[in-house]
Amino acid sequence: MAVASTNARPSVASRFLGVIADITSRPSGAIGLALVTFHLFLAIFGPWLAPYDYKAVDANLMMQAPSGAHWFGTDHLGRDTFSRTLLGGREAILVTGIATPIAVLWGGFVGIFFGLVGGRLDDVLMRVVDAFLSLPWILKMLVLIVTFGTGIEVLIPTLAFFYGIPVIRIARAATHDVVARDFIQAARARGHGRMTIIQRELLPNVRDALLVEGAMRWSWMLLAFSSLSFLGFGVSPPTPDWGLMIADARGFMSFAPWGVLAPVIGLSSLIIGINLTADALAKALGIDRAQKAPV
Amino acid sequence: MKDMVTKEPLIQVRDLSVGFTGRAGHTLPVLRNIDLAVRRGESLGLVGESGSGKSTLALAMMGYLKRGLRVIGGGTHFAGLDMFTLSRKELEGIRGGRLALIPQNSGQSLTPTLKIGAQLSEALRLHSKLPEAEHSARVVQLLEQVRLPDPSAIAGRYPHELSGGQQQRAAIAMALAGEPEALLLDEPTTGLDVTTQAHILELLRDLAAETGMAMVYVSHDLGAIARVCDRVVVMYAGEAVLEGPVREVLRNPAHPYARGLLASIPKLTDARLPMALEGRPPPPGKAGDGCAFVDRCAIATDVCRTSRPALATVPSGARVRCHHADRADSLPTRSPADADPRVIAEDAILSLGDLSISYARPGFLDQILGRKPATTPTVDGITIELEKGETLGLVGESGSGKSTILKAVAGLLPPAGGRIELAGDGVLPPLVDTRRPDQLRRVQLIFQNPDESLNPRQTIAEILAQPLKLYFGLSGEALRQRIEDLLESVRLGAHYMDRLPSQLSGGEKQRVAVARAFAAEPDLVLCDEVTSALDVSVQAAVLDLLDQLRRSRNTAYVFVSHDLAVVRALSDRVAVLYQGRLCEIGPAAAVYAAPSHPYTEVLLGAVLEPDPDTVPTLSAADIVELSPPARGCPFQRRCPRKIGPQCDTETPPWQDDGHGHAIRCHIPREAL
Numbered sequence: 010m011a012v013a014s015t016n017a018r019p020s021v022a023s024r025f026l027g028v029i030a031d032i033t034s035r036p037s038g039a040i041g042l043a044l045v046t047f048h049l050f051l052a053i054f055g056p057w058l059a060p061y062d063y064k065a066v067d068a069n070l071m072m073q074a075p076s077g078a079h080w081f082g083t084d085h086l087g088r089d090t091f092s093r094t095l096l097g098g099r100e101a102i103l104v105t106g107i108a109t110p111i112a113v114l115w116g117g118f119v120g121i122f123f124g125l126v127g128g129r130l131d132d133v134l135m136r137v138v139d140a141f142l143s144l145p146w147i148l149k150m151l152v153l154i155v156t157f158g159t160g161i162e163v164l165i166p167t168l169a170f171f172y173g174i175p176v177i178r179i180a181r182a183a184t185h186d187v188v189a190r191d192f193i194q195a196a197r198a199r200g201h202g203r204m205t206i207i208q209r210e211l212l213p214n215v216r217d218a219l220l221v222e223g224a225m226r227w228s229w230m231l232l233a234f235s236s237l238s239f240l241g242f243g244v245s246p247p248t249p250d251w252g253l254m255i256a257d258a259r260g261f262m263s264f265a266p267w268g269v270l271a272p273v274i275g276l277s278s279l280i281i282g283i284n285l286t287a288d289a290l291a292k293a294l295g296i297d298r299a300q301k302a303p304v
Numbered sequence: 305m306k307d308m309v310t311k312e313p314l315i316q317v318r319d320l321s322v323g324f325t326g327r328a329g330h331t332l333p334v335l336r337n338i339d340l341a342v343r344r345g346e347s348l349g350l351v352g353e354s355g356s357g358k359s360t361l362a363l364a365m366m367g368y369l370k371r372g373l374r375v376i377g378g379g380t381h382f383a384g385l386d387m388f389t390l391s392r393k394e395l396e397g398i399r400g401g402r403l404a405l406i407p408q409n410s411g412q413s414l415t416p417t418l419k420i421g422a423q424l425s426e427a428l429r430l431h432s433k434l435p436e437a438e439h440s441a442r443v444v445q446l447l448e449q450v451r452l453p454d455p456s457a458i459a460g461r462y463p464h465e466l467s468g469g470q471q472q473r474a475a476i477a478m479a480l481a482g483e484p485e486a487l488l489l490d491e492p493t494t495g496l497d498v499t500t501q502a503h504i505l506e507l508l509r510d511l512a513a514e515t516g517m518a519m520v521y522v523s524h525d526l527g528a529i530a531r532v533c534d535r536v537v538v539m540y541a542g543e544a545v546l547e548g549p550v551r552e553v554l555r556n557p558a559h560p561y562a563r564g565l566l567a568s569i570p571k572l573t574d575a576r577l578p579m580a581l582e583g584r585p586p587p588p589g590k591a592g593d594g595c596a597f598v599d600r601c602a603i604a605t606d607v608c609r610t611s612r613p614a615l616a617t618v619p620s621g622a623r624v625r626c627h628h629a630d631r632a633d634s635l636p637t638r639s640p641a642d643a644d645p646r647v648i649a650e651d652a653i654l655s656l657g658d659l660s661i662s663y664a665r666p667g668f669l670d671q672i673l674g675r676k677p678a679t680t681p682t683v684d685g686i687t688i689e690l691e692k693g694e695t696l697g698l699v700g701e702s703g704s705g706k707s708t709i710l711k712a713v714a715g716l717l718p719p720a721g722g723r724i725e726l727a728g729d730g731v732l733p734p735l736v737d738t739r740r741p742d743q744l745r746r747v748q749l750i751f752q753n754p755d756e757s758l759n760p761r762q763t764i765a766e767i768l769a770q771p772l773k774l775y776f777g778l779s780g781e782a783l784r785q786r787i788e789d790l791l792e793s794v795r796l797g798a799h800y801m802d803r804l805p806s807q808l809s810g811g812e813k814q815r816v817a818v819a820r821a822f823a824a825e826p827d828l829v830l831c832d833e834v835t836s837a838l839d840v841s842v843q844a845a846v847l848d849l850l851d852q853l854r855r856s857r858n859t860a861y862v863f864v865s866h867d868l869a870v871v872r873a874l875s876d877r878v879a880v881l882y883q884g885r886l887c888e889i890g891p892a893a894a895v896y897a898a899p900s901h902p903y904t905e906v907l908l909g910a911v912l913e914p915d916p917d918t919v920p921t922l923s924a925a926d927i928v929e930l931s932p933p934a935r936g937c938p939f940q941r942r943c944p945r946k947i948g949p950q951c952d953t954e955t956p957p958w959q960d961d962g963h964g965h966a967i968r969c970h971i972p973r974e975a976l
């Protein structure tokens with residue numbers, strides 16, 4: 010209830026800075042945001058930072074243990090695992106970084122639309138969405154990939170499509186919540202048009218829920234992408250990718266565990282970072298994640 | 305009851321201070337140097353506005369602090385045990401057993417998936433030494449003890465199958481399972497209807513007398529405190545500012561804040577507006593070196609700014625934290641003067657003709673055949689005329705259809721029948737979509753809870769700009785100027801413009817909602833429980849504001865509230881509603897005096913006055929009806945004065961006194 014500042018003109022920029030400040034004021038949020046920033050930095054500047062060429066094969070250096078020269082050892086083709094781990098997130102971050110906003114946008118649009126329309130149409134759509142969600146995701150993706158092939162131009166729309174569907178539910182639920190509140194009733198009673206009410210009263214409130222949902226979707230999507238790579242449907246060799254690296258090194262687990270460990274640390278630190286940030290973001294925006302969490 | 309009060313305190317709080325660490329790293333206190341004792345058989349009341357620390361203190365007595373809070377100094381003992389040094393196991397043994405808590409909304413704290421009987425057995429297993437075999441008998445006994453009808457049937461029900469009052473009784477039965485020596489109650493009747501509240505309070509009084517347990521009763525409602533407590537502690541900004549016997553504190557309190565609080569309570573016997581207590585308490589850490597109340601105190605002197613008063617005993621026996629307690633009685637405890645009377649033209653602005661509203665949608669077949677739905681409408685037969693500048697109070701328990709009527713007038717719900725007529729505009733189309741902008745402008749609605757009715761993502765300026773742009777097409781400097789004027793008119797400065805609702809206090813938010821309604825320059829404002837979510841002192845300020853606005857603009861109000869004293873303070877005429885049907889309507893003074901409709905009588909009897917010597921009369925059964933009866937009098941099932949079968953079958957006639965006071969009952973007017 011305390012008045013934070015007298016003249017805070019809450020422009021988009023200042024609200025953004027306020028939210029960032031709020032996130033970093035929590036230890037978990039600060040750690041999360043640092044991890045995400047670190048990974049984004051590596052994804053951009055990795056090629057200049059990597060000590061070795063990621064595709065330089067050297068038969069003399071196969072399966073080396075970690076050393077001063079090769080911090081994370083080398084793989085079965087003698088390539089430097091450290092350099093490959095450093096670069097192993099680029100593809101995943103690029104693909105999911107494009108697919109996530111698309112998923113949130115289309116899922117959000119459809120969800121808000123049906124949330125507003127309500128009635129039978131809405132009930133029917135939700136049945137369809139629920140049925141769809143009950144299928145194992147890997148099955149849905151594989152069907153598509155097997156049909157259309159792999160490669161970025163297939164992966165991005167595929168991921169965006171599938172991960173937009175759960176967003177529909179969130180957007181619809183958030184819309185229902187907001188529509189029931191008195192400020193919407195007040196706007197209706199004043200006689201504002203439908204579009205004005207949607208734009209001014211509804212969207213600003215649903216947007217926050219979608220933002221948090223987007224962050225969550227991103228981490229799920231990263232996992233999915235890495236799993237596809239692991240199964241050989243994602244990135245094609247020799248491009249370094251965590252999922253692919255885990256698949257390659259898996260056979261040598263018993264005597265060269267660093268080959269699996271390094272990409273696992275890379276992937277999981279990014280995912281943990283995103284989750285911590287999403288949690289802190291939800292708290293900063295005042296959204297109860299316990300309610301809004303996807304099923 | 306009195307002779308059971310022992311010398312030895314059961315709960316002893318000594319110099320307790322509790323606080324949290326603020327963002328800047330400072331310790332910010334929420335309780336400061338609390339000293340008090342509760343003896344066996346005694347009932348102590350803790351009163352204060354929201355944020356004053358009442359609940360924190362009550363929970364601390366159980367050795368419990370909310371997350372982030374810690375003890376800064378002092379401590380609290382229960383039966384000689386230092387509560388903040390006990391182990392978790394020891395605490396678990398005491399809490400819920402020897403020392404039980406009934407939290408706010410305790411009805412909701414019942415486990416929804418467990419039957420009442422099972423929950424009580426569980427409480428017995430944890431907190432009593434009774435053998436398993438005797439549990440079911442004891443469960444019935446406990447439910448009987450809290451006066452629930454048909455205890456064995458209730459034991460077999462789930463919480464959601466009980467009414468609010470019944471849930472509260474079940475929660476009290478749970479607390480009694482461990483035969484507690486002391487019961488802590490945190491706002492146990494807040495949110496319940498007046499009649500239900502009165503019943504629960506009588507139950508608590510009886511239980512205290514029967515069992516000899518001590519009670520600590522936390523409430524912002526001095527009326528409830530007056531009914532159940534022997535002694536009262538008044539809290540302000542984390543301090544106990546006044547402690548004394550209930551009569552002393554409620555009749556002639558020796559602390560300026562307590563007097564202001566008392567004066568801000570609307571009273572059933574007083575048709576005047578209560579006195580507003582301007583300003584608000586300092587947030588934690590901002591109380592300064594002097595008295596925490598200094599900025600709002602009318603008799604403050606220099607010493608009040610520089611030195612913090614100690615809790616000192618005054619001649620009457622009360623303990624007061626004030627430098628000038630001897631001068632406190634110069635401050636009034638009720639409104640000093642009568643306001644100037646308002647002139648109300650005999651010129652109708654709104655007229656409702658036989659309005660009925662039904663939530664049940666007609667079925668497909670009914671629609672084709674043009675039949676009305678078979679179920680009885682939620683609201684029926686509402687015929688009311690409202691003059692220009694007049695305020696009509698609409699009272700009734702929750703679910704009586706008050707909000708429903710307002711929504712229909714505002715065009716948010718389609719009426720099932722009847723007409724809504726606005727002077728100059730003729731009969732209004734049923735829904736907002738079909739009303740003309742000017743018709744919409746003339747009728748504005750203010751909601752109960754400003755947290756819900758103000759968009760949390762819009763600044764105050766954006767919120768106020770909506771009606772100005774929509775109805776008057778204002779923009780640029782003209783818009784800005786008008787927003788400033790509006791803020792001024794609700795006594796908020798222009799510096800509020802760029803704030804978000806979350807940066808305002810509850811009272812300030814409601815002022816913004818009022819300003820938004822008045823931005824449209826309406827002829828009629830519909831107020832739906834607009835002060836129910838506010839503290840009493842804030843409520844008084846909002847009532848005062850509404851009064852000023854209607855005087856300067858000659859606006860008519862329909863003022864809906866479940867609080868009869870609040871309605872009395874503002875209304876010229878009052879209508880009483882039961883199950884969506886009018887029972888009585890007339891000038892406020894006439895409705896609040898005899899003769900009354902039996903339902904009005906029940907409502908008036910249940911109102912709690914902040915005075916220990918007014919006893920509520922509880923005549924009607926404490927039950928909740930879910931739908932109105934199809935025929936006869938709407939009040940037939942609960943009426944304590946029902947005269948015979950005609951009440952069940954024949955719609956009672958309106959009996960008018962020729963001066964606009966009408967009662968709808970089969971009992972002849974002379975006998976009412």
Ligand SMILES: Nc1ncnc2c1ncn2[C@@H]1O[C@H](COP(=O)(O)OP(=O)(O)O)[C@@H](O)[C@H]1O
Pocket residue numbers: 663682700701702703704705706707708709930
């Ligand atoms: N949206 C709704 N659908 C069905 N019934 C409703 C709805 N809103 C309110 N009711 C019912 O209509 C009756 C009147 O409610 P309401 O107008 O909210 O009363 P009040 O404002 O006096 O508390 C109650 O029985 C309530 O349960």
Ligand code: SF4
Pocket residue numbers: 559560561595596597598599601602603604605608613625626627628629
């Ligand atoms: S100490 Fe001074 S400021 Fe505080 S209540 Fe007493 S008179 Fe008022």
Ligand code: SF4
Pocket residue numbers: 901902903937938939940941943944945946947948951956968969970971
């Ligand atoms: S008509 Fe009958 S039931 Fe209704 S209030 Fe009068 S006496 Fe009671």
Ligand SMILES: [Mg+2]
Pocket residue numbers: 706707832833
């Ligand atoms: Mg209501």
